[in-house]
Amino acid sequence: MTTLYYSPGACSLAPHIVLEEIGKPFDTVRVSLRDDEHKQPAYLAVNPRARVPALAVDGQILTESTAICLYLADCNPQLGLAPPVGTFERARMQEWQAWLTGTVHIDYGQLWRPERYSDDQSAHPGIIAKGKAAAALHYDDIEQRLGGPFALGERYTVVDPYLFVMQRWGYRIKLDMSRYPRFNALAQAMYARPAVQRAMEREHLKPIG
Amino acid sequence: MTTLYYSPGACSLAPHIVLEEIGKPFDTVRVSLRDDEHKQPAYLAVNPRARVPALAVDGQILTESTAICLYLADCNPQLGLAPPVGTFERARMQEWQAWLTGTVHIDYGQLWRPERYSDDQSAHPGIIAKGKAAAALHYDDIEQRLGGPFALGERYTVVDPYLFVMQRWGYRIKLDMSRYPRFNALAQAMYARPAVQRAMEREHLKPIG
Numbered sequence: 001m002t003t004l005y006y007s008p009g010a011c012s013l014a015p016h017i018v019l020e021e022i023g024k025p026f027d028t029v030r031v032s033l034r035d036d037e038h039k040q041p042a043y044l045a046v047n048p049r050a051r052v053p054a055l056a057v058d059g060q061i062l063t064e065s066t067a068i069c070l071y072l073a074d075c076n077p078q079l080g081l082a083p084p085v086g087t088f089e090r091a092r093m094q095e096w097q098a099w100l101t102g103t104v105h106i107d108y109g110q111l112w113r114p115e116r117y118s119d120d121q122s123a124h125p126g127i128i129a130k131g132k133a134a135a136a137l138h139y140d141d142i143e144q145r146l147g148g149p150f151a152l153g154e155r156y157t158v159v160d161p162y163l164f165v166m167q168r169w170g171y172r173i174k175l176d177m178s179r180y181p182r183f184n185a186l187a188q189a190m191y192a193r194p195a196v197q198r199a200m201e202r203e204h205l206k207p208i209g
Numbered sequence: 210m211t212t213l214y215y216s217p218g219a220c221s222l223a224p225h226i227v228l229e230e231i232g233k234p235f236d237t238v239r240v241s242l243r244d245d246e247h248k249q250p251a252y253l254a255v256n257p258r259a260r261v262p263a264l265a266v267d268g269q270i271l272t273e274s275t276a277i278c279l280y281l282a283d284c285n286p287q288l289g290l291a292p293p294v295g296t297f298e299r300a301r302m303q304e305w306q307a308w309l310t311g312t313v314h315i316d317y318g319q320l321w322r323p324e325r326y327s328d329d330q331s332a333h334p335g336i337i338a339k340g341k342a343a344a345a346l347h348y349d350d351i352e353q354r355l356g357g358p359f360a361l362g363e364r365y366t367v368v369d370p371y372l373f374v375m376q377r378w379g380y381r382i383k384l385d386m387s388r389y390p391r392f393n394a395l396a397q398a399m400y401a402r403p404a405v406q407r408a409m410e411r412e413h414l415k416p417i418g
Binding site for chain 1: 258272277336
């Protein structure tokens, strides 16, 4: 059995959606970041790095949202959730994944976990402010690059659920989301998908925006 | 023609090595981060995000080190620089890539570019100190997870050149590298490869450690 460890609305929503797109049976385990469940021994035994998501499959644990999403896509090639191997389109999808992981996701690290970046509490307001300013710039970048309706254009791929999570987070930090019509259109296209609706229902999430 | 934009010793060394492993003709353009060449109009026309590496291929630009490395591997499957698609081994490689991108690389962002994390200059020493402390913890994690001699064990893959860059950076920030015998063995295995030697010679780099 495949088991996804997730926290409601976290970036683990992306592989959760991909699992629903695939439609094969899977289990879920809720690990609430808000309740610090990711720091408890039960979860540290699954992922010592204390982050979600984690995927248990065939007795092995896989972490990192983008790696999990791509693995699930590659195990189910008939669904076309990732472009064919060796194409530039696939490389473009992986560029999106890497940039979201190493840049946009970090903005939220600064905003929500400034203690990761300095032990000096008096520095935290400045770290948070810079995270929010960087996110606004990065959302401008996303808006400019989106093919529409999805990241790669007409083709839906496993980077879109990750972008969808980021669009929802934009509201949480009160970015001016009216600046991003293409990004919002991507989210609306996601909300219309039954797989997205099922994952959101299990995580007790509601549409935003 | 394929053209790599790189800065000496930066993470662009990873795709540079992969290009040398493949052995097909390619051009290089030096974009020195030290001389702020990545912020000049000539390079911003290539990559508006002002980061290296960038790969120009068939009139398109691809960024993000891990995406470039994997694309190059996938265009040359006969070399086996990435495990087969759909295998757990490949997922493990991509987990390494994502974690290095979103976690270890960020430690160096804090150390070398604290202005990315706060506009308040008085906060920078704390951000730098935390980056170094985090790097030490993350290098412990790397050491524990390395299969040896390479990340996935006997099999050399495109994540190893990225780890090699990180091992060299560990010396630059004066981490106690004697704590990491397996990580050092990976670097030694890299130094022994002719492709690595060629890329280093072109970047005018010398072995460290």
